[in-house]
Amino acid sequence: MKKPIGNIALVMTLSAFICNMAQASQFTDPxxxxxxxxxxxxxxxxxxLPVPIIITEPAVGYGFGVMGMFLHETEQQKEARRKLALQSVDGGAMLIPPAVTVAGGGGTENGSWFALLGHRRVWQQDSIRYLGGIGVGRAIMDFYPWSNNQGPLKERGFEIETKGLGGMQKLQFRISNTPLFLGVQQFxxxxxVTVNNILGTEHTYxxxxxxxxxxxVNLEYDAKNSFFYPTQGWDFKAEYLWYRSGIGSDNDYETLLASSTAYFPIAPRWTLAFAVEYNALTTDESRLPPLAYPDINLRGIPVNRYQGNYTSSYQTQVMWQWTPRWSISVFGGVGGNSGIGEANEGVSTMFEQMKWAYGSGFRYLIARRYGVHMGMDFAFSEHDNAFYFNVGTGL
Known part of the structure; x- marks a missing residue:
């Protein structure tokens, strides 16, 4: 198992940097x-807000990067948020979230690297939402097409190298004054793509x-009490995309993503949360690029370790607001995947060999005016373990 070694000095350096910054009045909460x-x-x-990225993702090895999160507001919005933040601990965080831009990049020890730019904005009192992003990079990771099968090929994978660029955008419109949004999106x-070391040989494809x-198209129901760090309420998201040659795709297929998170206060300073996710890919083609297939999305499980035409994951998390600034959490979940290339019967095989992961984490309220919490999660699974820097709850 890989272990997060060699990062203690970096964490201590960041801690010292934060302490020094706290001495300046601009970095001290009134x-x-x-x-x-x-x-x-x-x-x-x-x-x-600098967000360090210490990569311990087992799929690509150890690495480092940094993301910058920029918040954009008008002078009137800033003043309204400032006044509310002075009146109560979470006053400013209850307002409509500001526009957010993220930019950054990173690299890992196996030669993988990435750079990205993303933006989220709302208009007309959160009646219109836009989310978009572009990225470029190179990813080198193992591909396990038979991970859901019994037999000698189950643990047999091969290395794939993907180089290129991509982008997505999503536009949503609120239905009347309800929490329901409908929209369109593009990817x-x-x-x-190069496949190396097929079945342990030097063959390359x-x-x-x-x-x-x-x-x-997409549908979203958003009834959470906060964008950056919800502690009450729930949401539901569904996205369906058609990939066709008529709009520039080399392969014809469809994807469905459905997910939901729910947060329940169970005692003062305690929150119980749940998250579920389901992915489906349908196609008449016998071969698609390896990264087109969805995978199990759980902290602690390597990216793309368990792929299939159908995947799902189920998580629960308990969060304790230890102090007004610090919170800790424990989480656990299971996920399943069908085989790659399986037809409709693959949905049932998704539940035959469930994989598990669990862990704990902490958060610090680093920007109270906006309700932004940042911290780390330490996660474990049967194959590996890793830790992650996260903004938000992690679900």
Whole structure:
């Protein structure tokens, strides 16, 4: 099992950096005197929240990167949020979230690297939502097409190298004054895929350049009490995309994603949360690019370790707000996948060999004015373990 070694010094350096910054008045919260980046993000034209990315993802090895999160508001919005934040601990966090831009990149020890830019914005009192992003990079990871089968091939994988660029965008409209949104979305990628070490040999197969282009619709019901760190309420999301040659795709297939999270206060400072996710891919083609297939999405399980035409995951998490600034959590979940290329009967095989993962984490309220919590999760599974820097609850 890989273990997160060699990162203690970096964490200590970041801690010392935060302590030094806290000595400046712009990084001290006027309500409790604690370190806080809310005023800096709001009042500094170039202010951003640095999010370190210490990569321990078993699929790509150890690595490091950094993301910058920029928040955008008008002067009137800033003043309204500032006044509410001075009146109560979570006052500013209850307002409509500001526009958010994220930018950054990173790399890992096996030669994988990425750079991305994303943006989220709302208009007309959160009646219209937009989310978009573009990225470029190179990913080298193992592909396990027989992970759901019994027999000698179950643990047999081969290395795939994917180089290219991609992007997505989503536009949603609120239905009347309800929490329900309907929208449209687009996905596009242009990548070169090479398969190495097939069945333990030196044989290499090059897919060549593959374009994936999809258009689709989405539905979202959002009744959570916070965008950045919800502690009450629930949401539901469904997305259906068609990939067709008529819109620039080299392969014809459809994907469905349905997910939901729910947060229940069970005692003062205690929250119980649940999350479920279901993915389906249907096609008449016998071969698609390896990364087109969905995988089990659980902290602690390597990315793309368990792929299939159908995948699902089920998680629960308990969060304890230890102090007004610090919170800790424990979480656990299971997931399942069908085989790749299986027809409708693959849905039932998805539940035959469930995989598990569990862990714990902590969060610090780093920007109280916006309700932004940042921290780390330590996760374990039967194959590996890893830790992650996260903004939000992690679900």
């Amino acid at each position: 309500l409790d005197g604690a370190f806080d980046m809310g005023e800096y993000l709001a009042e500094n034209a170039y202010g951003f 596009y990628s242009d990548s070169e 090059r897919f060549g350049n593959t374009k994936s282009s999809g258009l689709g």
